[in-house]
Amino acid sequence: DEPATPVRVSTGRLADGEQVQRLLTEAYERYALVHEGRVADYIPLLAQASPDLFGLAVVSVDGDIFTAGDADYEFSIQSVSKPFVFALVAEALGHAAAREKIGVNNTGLPFNSVMAIELNDDRTANPMVNAGAIATTSLIPGDTADAKWQFIQQGLSRFAGRELQLDGEVYASETASNRRNQGIAKLLAGYDRMYFEPLEATDVYTRQCSLNVTVTDLAVMSATLADGGINPITQQRVVSADTCKRVLAVLATAGLYEHSGEWLYDIGLPAKSGVSGGIMTAAPGKGGLATFSPPLDSAGNSVRGRRATTMLSDVLGLNLF
Numbered sequence: 252d253e254p255a256t257p258v259r260v261s262t263g264r265l266a267d268g269e270q271v272q273r274l275l276t277e278a279y280e281r282y283a284l285v286h287e288g289r290v291a292d293y294i295p296l297l298a299q300a301s302p303d304l305f306g307l308a309v310v311s312v313d314g315d316i317f318t319a320g321d322a323d324y325e326f327s328i329q330s331v332s333k334p335f336v337f338a339l340v341a342e343a344l345g346h347a348a349a350r351e352k353i354g355v356n357n358t359g360l361p362f363n364s365v366m367a368i369e370l371n372d373d374r375t376a377n378p379m380v381n382a383g384a385i386a387t388t389s390l391i392p393g394d395t396a397d398a399k400w401q402f403i404q405q406g407l408s409r410f411a412g413r414e415l416q417l418d419g420e421v422y423a424s425e426t427a428s429n430r431r432n433q434g435i436a437k438l439l440a441g442y443d444r445m446y447f448e449p450l451e452a453t454d455v456y457t458r459q460c461s462l463n464v465t466v467t468d469l470a471v472m473s474a475t476l477a478d479g480g481i482n483p484i485t486q487q488r489v490v491s492a493d494t495c496k497r498v499l500a501v502l503a504t505a506g507l508y509e510h511s512g513e514w515l516y517d518i519g520l521p522a523k524s525g526v527s528g529g530i531m532t533a534a535p536g537k538g539g540l541a542t543f544s545p546p547l548d549s550a551g552n553s554v555r556g557r558r559a560t561t562m563l564s565d566v567l568g569l570n571l572f
C-alpha cells in the first residue's frame with residue numbers, strides 16, 4: 252500500500268482543509284476497492300451488516316469536519332466505547348486508582364481471552380479488552396445498574412456532542428449470546444477484581460457496546476481526546492487533559508489488541524477498534540480520524556479502516572514519531 256502522496260513528517264498542525272478533504276476522498280476511492288476480511292458473526296445481528304459500507308471522517312481540534320463515503324450511517328459502537336468509559340472512570344477515581352484496579356499493560360492475546368486473566372496474576376491487564384472493560388464499567392459511579400448506565404450514556408454523549416441512543420436490536424442480540432462475557436465477569440468476581448454485581452456489570456457493558464454512532468461521531472469523540480478533553484464542536488470540557496493523556500497511553504499500548512504493536516509501528520498513533528467495523532484514531536493536538544467498514548481481520552480490526560488509516564497517517568503527517 253504505497254501512499255498516494257509523499258510521506259510527510261509530523262508537524263504541529265493538521266494540514267489545510269482542502270488537502271485533508273482531497274486526501275480523505277482519495278483514501279475512500281482507493282480502499283473501497285478492497286474486498287478482504289469477514290464481517291463479525293459471533294453477535295448474530297452484526298452478521299447482517301453490508302460488507303460494502305465504508306465511511307471516513309476527520310475532525311480537527313478547531314472543529315472543522317471532513318467526511319467521505321457512508322459518514323452518516325449509524326452502527327453500534329462496540330469496543331470503541333471502552334476508552335471513553337475508561338476516561339470517565341479515570342476522571343472519577345483518579346488515574347492512579349484506575350491503573351491499580353484495572354491495569355495498563357497489553358495482553359498479547361485476543362480481546363475476549365480468559366487465559367489473559369489467569370496469566371496476569373488473576374488480574375485484568377487493561378481496560379481495552381473485554382475483562383478489563385467490564386471491570387471498568389463496574390467502577391462507573393452509581394449505586395444501581397441503571398444509574399451507571401445513565402452515567403455512561405450521558406458521558407459518551409458529551410464526547411460525541413449529541414445524545415447517543417441505544418440500538419435495542421443489537422443489545423438484545425448480544426444479550427442472548429453473552430455467556431462468555433458473563434463467565435469472564437464471574438471469574439473476576441471470584442478474584443475480587445469485579446467492583447459491582449458481575450451479571451449486572453456485564454449487562455451495562457453490553458448496553459454501552461450497543462450505543463449507536465456514526466463515523467463522524469467517532470471522529471468528534473477522538474478529537475475530544477486529541478484536544479485535551481474539550482469537545483471541539485460543543486467547546487464543552489468533557490474530561491481533564493490528564494485523563495486524556497492516560498487514555499491515549501493505554502490506546503497506544505492496547506487499542507488494537509494483539510496487533511497493537513504492529514499498528515503503532517505502521518501508523519504511530521493511539522487508536523481503538525470495534526467488531527462492528529469502527530476504528531477511531533487520535534492525533535494529539537491535531538484532531539481525530541475515524542473509519543467505519545464492517546469486514547474485519549483475524550484480530551477483529553476493520554481491514555479497510557486499517558489501510559485507510561495507514562495511508563492518511565502518512566500523507567497527513569500525523570505519526571507521532
Ligand code: DON
Binds near residue numbers: 331457460524527550
Ligand atoms: O463484548 C464484546 O464481545 C463486544 N460487545 C465488543 C467486542 C469488540 O468490539 C472487540 N473489537 N474488536
